[in-house]
Amino acid sequence: MNRFAALLLLGAALAGFPARAETMLTGAVEQGSLVVGRAEPGAKVALDGEALPVSPDGVFAIGFDRDHGRSAKLVVTLPDGQVETKVLAVAPRAWQIQRIEKIAPALVTPPPEAMARIKREVAMKAAARPTDTPREWFAGRFIWPARGVISGVFGSQRFYNGTPKNPHYGVDVAAPTGTPIVAPADGIVRLAEPDMYFEGGLVFLDHGQGVISIMMHMSRIDVKAGQHVHQGDPIGAVGQTGRATGPHLHWAMVWRAAHIDPSLLVPGVSTAGAASGAAVGGD
Numbered sequence: 001m002n003r004f005a006a007l008l009l010l011g012a013a014l015a016g017f018p019a020r021a022e023t024m025l026t027g028a029v030e031q032g033s034l035v036v037g038r039a040e041p042g043a044k045v046a047l048d049g050e051a052l053p054v055s056p057d058g059v060f061a062i063g064f065d066r067d068h069g070r071s072a073k074l075v076v077t078l079p080d081g082q083v084e085t086k087v088l089a090v091a092p093r094a095w096q097i098q099r100i101e102k103i104a105p106a107l108v109t110p111p112p113e114a115m116a117r118i119k120r121e122v123a124m125k126a127a128a129r130p131t132d133t134p135r136e137w138f139a140g141r142f143i144w145p146a147r148g149v150i151s152g153v154f155g156s157q158r159f160y161n162g163t164p165k166n167p168h169y170g171v172d173v174a175a176p177t178g179t180p181i182v183a184p185a186d187g188i189v190r191l192a193e194p195d196m197y198f199e200g201g202l203v204f205l206d207h208g209q210g211v212i213s214i215m216m217h218m219s220r221i222d223v224k225a226g227q228h229v230h231q232g233d234p235i236g237a238v239g240q241t242g243r244a245t246g247p248h249l250h251w252a253m254v255w256r257a258a259h260i261d262p263s264l265l266v267p268g269v270s271t272a273g274a275a276s277g278a279a280v281g282g283d
């Protein structure tokens with residue numbers, strides 16, 4: 001605390017006002033956004049009735065799914081028992097419609113013999129998404145994990161071979177196979193699998209408190225589960241593995257169960273050193 005702030009607090013205390021800072025939120029509250037909160041140390045935080053992890057110095061993450069409703073309720077309980085309630089207006093966004101043709105039918109609707117493998121991989125992925133890692137790496141600035149052309153944006157409603165599918169929960173960076181992928185922020189590798197049915201080469205990077213980066217379709221993986229990587233460290237390379245129609249990185253992010261738009265966390269668009277841009281991602 002600087003001297004001026006200390007004097008202000010002293011003045012507030014002398015005037016009989018509570019000498020505390022209100023909970024601060026950094027980041028736009030909108031569908032797909034991740035917001036960093038800072039509360040008084042020792043505070044407890046709940047969003048929409050769900051208790052959340054908070055660092056010892058009061059830092060916490062809140063996120064808003066692509067399909068989050070128009071408002072959210074943040075309740076902060078201060079160490080002295082006082083309760084601060086904020087009703088947040090969650091700005092809605094408009095989503096693109098994207099049609100992807102010429103995907104192998106077996107990858108759009110997996111054949112029965114693939115179901116056991118898919119089920120096993122779903123369990124593996126669920127187990128690699130801790131929601132309470134006591135780290136706050138998500139609170140710093142993120143960088144683009146790869147350079148290339150943005151060929152798919154977060155949230156678009158996709159039609160594969162004319163059939164509506166799940167929304168696109170990531171940003172696609174089209175780049176030649178072998179283009180380096182780096183860690184967008186510090187994290188702990190939670191999953192490093194070279195051959196998943198849908199995702200191909202897949203890496204989960206845990207940035208703390210349930211904020212996880214998901215990198216798909218990698219041609220090469222240079223990290224192992226459990227490894228701590230720093231922002232900018234190489235983690236592998238762009239590829240076309242799994243359900244992909246061209247070489248690209250699919251970068252998704254989650255906060256707990258919510259799908260987050262990674263492009264809201266990084267500056268501008270990653271077109272420096274761009275590839276041809278002809279490749280379009282499948283997922």
Ligand SMILES: [Zn+2]
Nearest residue numbers: 172250281283
């Ligand atoms: Zn994608």
